Amino acid sequence: MRLAWATDIHLNFARADVRHRFLDSVAQEADAVVITGDIAESCDVVTYLRQMERALRRPIYFVLGNHDFYRGSIAATREAVARAAADSEYLVYLTAEDVVELTPQTALVGHDGWADAQYGDFENSEVILNDYVLISDLRWWRDRLTLDKPRLATALLMLGNEAGRHFRRTLSQAAGAYPHVIAATHVPPLREATWHLGRLSDDDWLPHFSCRAAGEAMLEVLSAHPQCRATVLCGHTHSSGECVPLENLRIWTGEAEYGEPRIERVMEVA
Numbered sequence: 001m002r003l004a005w006a007t008d009i010h011l012n013f014a015r016a017d018v019r020h021r022f023l024d025s026v027a028q029e030a031d032a033v034v035i036t037g038d039i040a041e042s043c044d045v046v047t048y049l050r051q052m053e054r055a056l057r058r059p060i061y062f063v064l065g066n067h068d069f070y071r072g073s074i075a076a077t078r079e080a081v082a083r084a085a086a087d088s089e090y091l092v093y094l095t096a097e098d099v100v101e102l103t104p105q106t107a108l109v110g111h112d113g114w115a116d117a118q119y120g121d122f123e124n125s126e127v128i129l130n131d132y133v134l135i136s137d138l139r140w141w142r143d144r145l146t147l148d149k150p151r152l153a154t155a156l157l158m159l160g161n162e163a164g165r166h167f168r169r170t171l172s173q174a175a176g177a178y179p180h181v182i183a184a185t186h187v188p189p190l191r192e193a194t195w196h197l198g199r200l201s202d203d204d205w206l207p208h209f210s211c212r213a214a215g216e217a218m219l220e221v222l223s224a225h226p227q228c229r230a231t232v233l234c235g236h237t238h239s240s241g242e243c244v245p246l247e248n249l250r251i252w253t254g255e256a257e258y259g260e261p262r263i264e265r266v267m268e269v270a
Contacts, residue, residue, distance in 0.1 A: 001103060003182075003267045004030035007235030008038040008256030010067065011048045015259070022261040023055040029266050032058055032102075036235045036254065037065025037112060037186030042072025046084045053090045061092045061100065064112045065186035065236060070134040074159075078112075094184055095166070099174045106269045107177065109170040110184035113211045113234070116160020117153045119191045120206025127208050157213075163187075164213030168221060175225035180270070183232045189215035193234065193251040195241030209237050222249045231267075240264075 004026050011019055026033050033056065040048045045068045052060055069077045078095065085093040092100060094110025102108050132138050132147060140152040167183065174181040187210060188194040194201040194210040201209050222230050223246065232251040240255035254264040 001031045001269045002029065003102065003269045004033040005036070005233050005254065005264045005267065006033060006261065007036040007186075007233070007254035007264055008065065008238055009035065009261035010038055010040070010256070010258050011051075011261060012040040012044055013259045014261055018259065019051075019261065020055075022263075023052060025263055027056055027058075029263065030058075033060055034108065034110075034182070034184050034233065035060065035062040036184050036233050037063050038067040038235065038256075039064070041067060041070040042077045045077065046080055049081070049084060049091055050088075053088055056090065058090060059092060060090050061094055061108055061110065061184065063094050063110045063184050063186055066114070066129070066131050066135070069137075070130065073136045075137075098170050099177070101178075102182070102269050105178060106180040106182065107174040108182045108184065109167070109174050111163045111166040111170075111214070113163040113185035113187040113189065113214050114156060114159035115187050115208045115236075116163075116211050116213050117156045117207040118160065118212035119194070119210045120201070120203035122153055122207035123149060125204045125207050127204050129208050160211045160213035163211055164217040167214050168217040171218060171221040171230070172225075175221055175228035175230070179228060181228060181230045182269075183218065183230060185211070185214060185232065185234050187211040187214070187236045188234045188251070188253050189218055189232060190243060190245060190251065192245060193232075193241065193243040193253050194237060195239040195253050196237045197239055200241075201237070218249060219245060222246050
C-alpha cells in the first residue's frame with residue numbers, strides 16, 4: 001500500500017483552493033494517509049477531519065497536535081475527536097487505538113505526545129508558546145506577565161508521561177507481532193530529532209519542542225525487540241530532519257509552512 005504522511009497541515013490557515021489541492025494530491029498519490037497533528041484548532045478540527053473524510057474516502061490515520069487544542073481543553077477535544085472517529089468509516093484517531101494493522105508485515109501505532117519540559121533548560125527558557133495562553137489545561141500564570149513554571153512543568157510532565165506509557169504498551173505489542181512498526185506522534189521524541197530552523201534545537205526551545213518520555217519508551221521497546229524495525233513520524237517544529245538512534249529505529253521530523261499543507265512523503269508499505 002502507498003501511505004502518505006503529512007504533518008502540521010493547519011487547514012484553518014489555508015485557503016479553500018489550497019486545501020482542495022492538498023486533498024487532491026493525497027487522493028492521487030496514496031491509498032491512505034497518516035497525519036501527525038496540528039490539523040486545525042479545537043473549535044474546528046472535527047469539521048476539517050470530516051471534510052477530509054468526504055474528499056478522500058480512504059483511511060485517515062491521525063494524532064492531534066498542540067494547535068488542535070487551542071481555544072479548548074485537552075480532554076474535551078480528545079473526546080470530540082474520538083467520538084467523530086468512532087462514527088466514521090475512515091477516520092482513525094490513533095491516540096484512542098492500540099495497534100492498527102496496515103499490512104501483515106506492518107503495524108501502525110500513535111499518540112498525540114506532548115513537549116514535556118525534560119530536555120533543555122525549562123526554568124530559564126524565555127520561550128512562551130501560545131499553548132500556555134490558548135489551552136485551558138496549560139494556562140498556569142502567576143500574574144499577567146509571569147508563567148508559573150513549576151505548575152506548568154508538572155502539567156507538561158504528566159502529558160509527556162501519558163504518551164510514554166501509551167508507546168511503551170502499544171509499541172511492545174506491535175514489535176512482538178510485526179517486523180515493521182510505524183509510530184506517529186506530534187512532538188519529536190528525542191533531543192536528536194528536535195529540528196528547528198534547520199538545526200537541532202537549543203536549550204531554550206527543547207523544553208517546548210520534545211517529548212523525552214515518549215523517546216525513552218521507544219528506545220526501551222526497540223532495544224528489547226531487535227528483530228523489529230520502527231519508523232517514527234513526527235512534526236511540531238516545522239523543520240525537517242532525520243535521526244537514527246538505534247539500528248532498528250529511525251525518526252523522521254517533518255517540515256511545514258502555515259497556509260501550505262502538503263505531503264511530506266509517500267511510503268511504500270510492504
